Amino acid sequence: MDTARAETVAQRQERLGQQQGYPADRLKTRVDVAAMLTPEHFALEREKIFRRAWLVIGHTDDLPQRGSYFVFEVPTFKASLLVVRGQDDQVRVFHNACRHRGNKLVREGEGCRKSFTCGFHGWVFSSEGALEVITDPHMFEAVDKKDYGLVPVTADVWENLIFVNFDEQPRESLQDYLGPEFFGRYTGYFDLHQKVASYSFELNTNWHLGVNSFTEGYHALYLHKNTARDYQGGKVNPQRHRPNMELMKRHHRYSAPGNPDHRILPVEAIAIQYGRKLLPAFDFDCSMLPPGVNPTRYEYWAFDVVEFFPNFVTITGNHFRAELTFWPIDHERTLVTNRTYNYKPKNLGERLSQDYFRARGRDVVREDLNTMEAQHQMLASGALPHVLLSRQEMALQHHYAVTADMLETP
Numbered sequence: 422m423d424t425a426r427a428e429t430v431a432q433r434q435e436r437l438g439q440q441q442g443y444p445a446d447r448l449k450t451r452v453d454v455a456a457m458l459t460p461e462h463f464a465l466e467r468e469k470i471f472r473r474a475w476l477v478i479g480h481t482d483d484l485p486q487r488g489s490y491f492v493f494e495v496p497t498f499k500a501s502l503l504v505v506r507g508q509d510d511q512v513r514v515f516h517n518a519c520r521h522r523g524n525k526l527v528r529e530g531e532g533c534r535k536s537f538t539c540g541f542h543g544w545v546f547s548s549e550g551a552l553e554v555i556t557d558p559h560m561f562e563a564v565d566k567k568d569y570g571l572v573p574v575t576a577d578v579w580e581n582l583i584f585v586n587f588d589e590q591p592r593e594s595l596q597d598y599l600g601p602e603f604f605g606r607y608t609g610y611f612d613l614h615q616k617v618a619s620y621s622f623e624l625n626t627n628w629h630l631g632v633n634s635f636t637e638g639y640h641a642l643y644l645h646k647n648t649a650r651d652y653q654g655g656k657v658n659p660q661r662h663r664p665n666m667e668l669m670k671r672h673h674r675y676s677a678p679g680n681p682d683h684r685i686l687p688v689e690a691i692a693i694q695y696g697r698k699l700l701p702a703f704d705f706d707c708s709m710l711p712p713g714v715n716p717t718r719y720e721y722w723a724f725d726v727v728e729f730f731p732n733f734v735t736i737t738g739n740h741f742r743a744e745l746t747f748w749p750i751d752h753e754r755t756l757v758t759n760r761t762y763n764y765k766p767k768n769l770g771e772r773l774s775q776d777y778f779r780a781r782g783r784d785v786v787r788e789d790l791n792t793m794e795a796q797h798q799m800l801a802s803g804a805l806p807h808v809l810l811s812r813q814e815m816a817l818q819h820h821y822a823v824t825a826d827m828l829e830t831p
Contacts, residue, residue, distance in 0.1 A: 443668035447826070448818040451807040455800045458627050463752035470731050470827045471497050475577070475584040475598045477733040477746060479504055480611070481512060482581055483531070488548050491531035492517060496750045498587060502574060503527055507549040508535065512578060514585050515550050515571035526571075546571050579603065581611045599729070602669055606713030614742055614762035618779055622757045626793035628732060628749035631757055632820060634789045635734045635745055636726055638663060638677055639813040644792070648784045652701030653723055655680035664719040668819045671730040675816060676715055679703040679723035688777065696774025697740045697764060700724075700782050704739045728816065730823050740764040743782070753797065759786055
């Protein structure tokens with residue numbers, strides 16, 4: 422074992438709280454998570470966190486041409502959104518409700534239309550949200566169509582991610598909410614990939630526990646010992662300490678250490694022969710990636726984990742990424758979505774290679790999901806006065822500190 426290198430990683434971990442610009446005294450190693458698992462606490466979080474935050478709902482790639490649309494359900498607010506690329510090429514988000522009697526304008530799915538006709542009474546709206554047709558208009562008194570377009574939701578785009586804000590008057594722009602750590606530092610990265618898989622799960626767990634499951638690497642050595650046994654750490658970093666972590670005003674980003682001693686299994690070797698290395702093997706050369714990805718250029722880098730507070734986690738790697746969103750339904754139920762993206766394949770060999778790694782990644786995620794309901798049950802029982810968080814779980818300390826920050830803001 423390279424003791425000097427292992428000590429360097431550990432020393433970096435000890436300095437994280439002071440180095441990254443987030444007040445170290447706000448980070449707590451003991452957190453009363455059970456107190457957050459109540460209907461009353463969730464009601465506060467819904468209004469002070471989720472209504473005020475910028476939330477990811479999709480990608481501009483999902484709207485490939487003018488008139489493209491998709492319906493997005495937000496269980497946290499019992500809302501349905503209609504996301505549309507207008508004929509002017511601008512992406513807009515509306516409440517998916519006809520302005521006549523509130524019928525759901527589009528029931529579900531995606532497609533491409535120049536206009537949307539309500540199936541209830543035939544009112545027609547343009548792809549820019551304007552009311553175009555009121556059927557039997559003379560039966561309505563003093564109605565100006567200009568006043569009855571679709572109700573907009575504040576939306577903005579960063580790279581190819583579409584964000585919305587449910588506050589009537591957002592307190593800050595998307596650029597201010599994300600901060601300088603992201604704007605201008607990921608240019609072109611999200612365009613490198615295409616979606617290869619999408620899953621959703623409704624789990625009996627609180628949303629915090631879902632986010633927590635994917636924002637620490639302490640569990641990887643134990644929970645994933647069979648599915649991805651030696652994909653991190655190795656002799657240079659046996660405890661798999663994070664080589665870099667950035668704690669920001671609301672978000673955090675850390676790098677996970679790859680294993681230069683990873684033993685490639687026979688089937689994995691075939692997949693690598695026809696394609697590129699993906700989890701659990703990694704291509705350590707990241708020189709072609711933008712500066713926000715592996716920002717310290719750690720030599721044995723596996724991937725970054727980024728939490729866009731409150732509920733979006735993306736795993737950004739070399740040739741791949743994953744995106745997980747945790748939408749609270751209530752204090753004890755969460756809708757989890759998991760989307761996988763890989764490099765764009767050039768031939769059948771690369772497609773088959775990606776299928777192997779996609780299956781490996783799916784099994785790893787299923788192990789992560791497996792802990793959430795059991796953890797929620799025991800915490801909700803009140804058996805524990807608090808959970809105990811180590812330096813390896815500093816991202817969780819930060820998550821709960823930011824939660825407290827937003828709940829304390831008038």
